[in-house]
Amino acid sequence: MQEAANQLKLLLMAGNKDAAGVLLRSLGAQAGDTLLEASGGQRAPARTLALELAAENPSPGSCRTILARLSDSNASVRSLAGNLIGQCRDRQNAPDLTHALEQEKEPATRRALVGQLGVAGGPDQIPLLRRLTRQPSVAGAAWLALAQLGDAQARRQLIERLQDPDAQARTGALRDSIAVRDAQLAAWFGPALADWRDAVPITGPHEGPTVYARVCDFAVLAMAQLGYRFSFPVEFLERLSLEQIEEARAMVDAMPREMRPNA
């Protein structure tokens, strides 16, 4: 591996991305570890290139390459590494994410690492995530990660938030439901579908007078993202007609009773 790592390092130093990519892919299972070995070069462009290759060739070793660069001396490299945390999807990387979290002090990076434990983590990470719910700066990410891992308490908390009287809290819960990717959560969208309060501005800068999506509009989009299909297309966040909202409500009302809270 050392020879391949040296060769890869030379290619990274030379900025030869194509050849480095070919070499990396030829290494098979060793590729990630070789990339990690080669990614600690002196020059920031070479380390940047290593991160690009890590993003294009996901593996546990690629994830370790990314996490190793979170503390890079160069701000651009750190920024790129921080934006690639989402590439760490393999269960093998859960301990690496935990280790990186222990080292990391920057709040946004900590939130991203905690959030990624909801994707790459498993039962072993649940105690840690429960402890992290007591740290205000990462509590939201920890609760969401727990819900993604199927933790019953986090799921109950998410369902309670779907019925929160505050429109923003309710919309946030809908957003988290999309991330959890559990279609059965739609069974608790009833209150949101009956909520006609403005919640999220649809229009961006320079797009004329602000138009808001209501909580009910966001709930229909969340259902579409969870895999439900309607008689009308749902691709964007937009203000829907009463009939369209009613169609979504009818779908939720028809969901099996055993999926409902306190059923």
Next chain:
Amino acid sequence: MPDFTALVWGGERIYMVAFSRAKNGDAHMDFPDPDDIGFTDDAHNDEHGPIVNAITGAAGTQVRFHRMEISTSAKLYLVSTNPGLVRISNPADGLLTNARSQNFTFVTGKSGGRAALEVHYNWPDGPVIGRLYVQVNERINIRLRLHLVTTVAGHAHGATFLGGAAANPADRHKAMTRLFNGVNHIWVPFGVFFQSEGRVFDTAWDAAALGTATYPPANNDLHRAGALEPNRSSTRVNVYFVPDFADPSTVAFARSVHRARLIGVAFPVGAPAASQHITNQVFVQTNLPANADALAHELGHYLDLCAIDGAAPWAFHSTADTKIAGNDQKIRDDSVTRRRLLYPLDALGAMAAKTWRNDVGYGNLVVGTMISARQLAQDVSLAETGRARTAAGAAANLYAP
């Protein structure tokens, strides 16, 4: 004749010296526009004075110095509180000339940080009568992928491309890349460098990609095609150049990662998260002249400057004024607001009665490029420098699959 002759009746704040941009006209990275919006800063309680931004390793940043309430015969010295961070290179000994206004130059070191350039009266260690704070920013490259959408629903680019003749793809690629030179002149002092990769990606979007046969397509349809574009990069900001927008007067528009996540839109709808793409991206209309200021403004939106998530007219822009009660009155249009990059119009509205507002140092009826640094609780639109650098440097905030 005394050096200070102003008559002070009761409580009055006196500024004996002031600082401003060292040139007029187009923005230039060596001539940043000092933030003199407020002389207090909630984030730095002990600082009272204007502040200017510079990137690490800047070889010659110029600022204009003005004697406001001090005579031209007074000996004044400029002294850096941290010469390792900010060193005055002209005048090298710090002694200012007797001119009422004059430019001075400083160079910055290799590390980021903050220093003050103090104006000392009569001796280099005499009383301090004014300060300019200098925030030295470490460079963060924001990586761009430029896409030339050669046809949109069968419509090609015109012979005039971004305001110039560019009839073949190579010339168009050059014009696209060149546009960012002007953008970087605005953003570099804040430590933000927009870095294109070595090539431009060509693509074509048909009605199926757009989800509509309507031309020009609505912004949402462009967002759909951009999210689903096969050459889309997950490690860069994707910038798509298309011939026409539904709004023919809009130069460009952008959606940040934060905002794309906020609105929950991702394509393909309902697909597993690992195969979805959100709609964080930038669009430029090529049938309008190249306008680096407007694109820099849109990239400001990409970096979530100014108040976000609110309602018009104060959302997103420097005109926000949440202290005025009526919604339709929540607009500021003073000369400072017009100097800011996030002023909401491409061209200023002419003012017949307040003509001094028509030129804020960048040309007649041209918006400025200042990005605010100070933070004041009473103005949610300020502290843009910090917000931009947070957006550029924070995890999971700049690029997305």
